Amino acid sequence: MQQPRVLEPTSAHLPGNISKIRVLLALEEALVEGERLRICDVGCVGPRPFNLWEPLFELYPDRFRLSGLDLFGIEGARSLAAAHGWTVDLRTGSALTIERSFPGERFDVVVSTGVLPVVRDWRRVLASAMEVLSPGGRLLITSPARSYPEPLRLRARRAAARTVSRLPGQAHRWYRGVHADEFQRAAVDAGYRVRQWARCNLALVKTVQNAAQAPNRNEVMRRWWALEDTSSGRERPNEVPTSSPSSSSTCKRSE
Ligand SMILES: C[S@@+](CC[C@H](N)C(=O)[O-])C[C@H]1O[C@@H](n2cnc3c(N)ncnc32)[C@H](O)[C@@H]1O
Numbered sequence: 001m002q003q004p005r006v007l008e009p010t011s012a013h014l015p016g017n018i019s020k021i022r023v024l025l026a027l028e029e030a031l032v033e034g035e036r037l038r039i040c041d042v043g044c045v046g047p048r049p050f051n052l053w054e055p056l057f058e059l060y061p062d063r064f065r066l067s068g069l070d071l072f073g074i075e076g077a078r079s080l081a082a083a084h085g086w087t088v089d090l091r092t093g094s095a096l097t098i099e100r101s102f103p104g105e106r107f108d109v110v111v112s113t114g115v116l117p118v119v120r121d122w123r124r125v126l127a128s129a130m131e132v133l134s135p136g137g138r139l140l141i142t143s144p145a146r147s148y149p150e151p152l153r154l155r156a157r158r159a160a161a162r163t164v165s166r167l168p169g170q171a172h173r174w175y176r177g178v179h180a181d182e183f184q185r186a187a188v189d190a191g192y193r194v195r196q197w198a199r200c201n202l203a204l205v206k207t208v209q210n211a212a213q214a215p216n217r218n219e220v221m222r223r224w225w226a227l228e229d230t231s232s233g234r235e236r237p238n239e240v241p242t243s244s245p246s247s248s249s250t251c252k253r254s255e
Contacts, residue, residue: 005032007055009225010218015051018224019142019200019248020113024052026140026196026250030109031056031063040107040132042095042125043115044068049077050086052113057086069093069101071172096124099131106134116143116183120165120174126190126251139192139251145199146177183249192251200228200248 007014007028014021030037041052045068050057053066067089068077074092081088093101095115110129116122129139150158158175165174180199187194205224212220 005029006059010221011055014055015048017114017142017206018221018228019198020052022198022200022248023111023113023140023142024055027052027056027109027111028060030138031060035108036062037064037108038106038134039064039066039109039111040098040102041066041068042098042110042112042129043070043118044090045070045073045077046114049073049080050084050088052111053086053088054084057084061086065089067091067102067105067107069095069098071095095119096121096128098125098128102132105132107132107137108134109138109140111140113140113142114144116141116178117175118172120162120171120176122178123186123190126186126192130190130192136252138195139187140248141183141251142248143183144177146179148177187249187251194249195252196248196250198228198248 005025005028007025009018009021009025014024027039044050056064066086068074069091070077071092071094074090078088078090081090091101095112096119098110110133112125112129116125119125126139133139161173161175164170165172180197184194184197205220208220
């Protein structure tokens with residue numbers, strides 16, 4: 001039987017980035033509506049491992065089986081999961097070759113948040129995710145948008161890092177946002193049907209949101225969330241504001 005959903009976008013304990021919260025709510029929707037899901041989080045470590053999963057482990061521990069991979073930091077993530085009593089199958093591996101880390105395994109959902117911009121050949125991540133998705137499976141992605149105008153200093157730093165990334169062993173230093181159009185084309189080329197596409201989270205909102213404490217943070221979130229819902233992807237997936245740093249997208253593998 002379908003369970004009622006309980007997560008609210010303004011809950012203080014949810015991860016702050018709006019595109020990530022949209023992914024979290026999409027995951028909740030999938031978890032309450034069907035079978036137990038096999039999920040793979042690609043690039044799962046980052047500065048705050050499992051902040052996407054913590055609310056779901058709390059609310060729906062029996063509704064999903066989580067696997068994850070990352071190039072770095074898997075041991076630390078494993079210890080954190082063990083300390084919380086979460087069962088997660090974690091492996092060190094590349095987003096470019098997910099199928100090598102999980103040979104013979106298939107997932108109902110592949111999630112990857114904030115990873116495409118740090119992988120030069122990000123199109124291969126889409127192709128590799130397709131390899132491990134079961135028919136009808138879903139890919140949930142967030143990425144900073146390349147069209148967002150960054151300050152000159154930051155652009156210079158990123159350009160220098162991209163140059164360093166071409167040296168042996170330095171590939172992880174790459175950083176470049178992904179253009180909306182090129183992402184959508186690449187997703188279709190890799191065989192996905194793009195079910196939902198949305199730009200979220202203007203940089204200023206993100207800054208205020210990160211700085212504000214509850215309940216102010218919740219108020220910022222509530223207002224921005226309502227604005228996004230009326231002005232962007234939720235109603236007209238392809239007609240959305242252009243000056244946003246981050247986007248979330250749901251792609252579906254064909255049945
Ligand atoms: C910005 S962090 C995002 C982490 C997490 N998904 C989140 O949303 O908080 C990017 C992550 O991608 C990982 N990463 C970078 N290149 C990778 C690759 N080629 N394969 C797998 N993981 C990679 C990094 O180690 C890091 O953990």
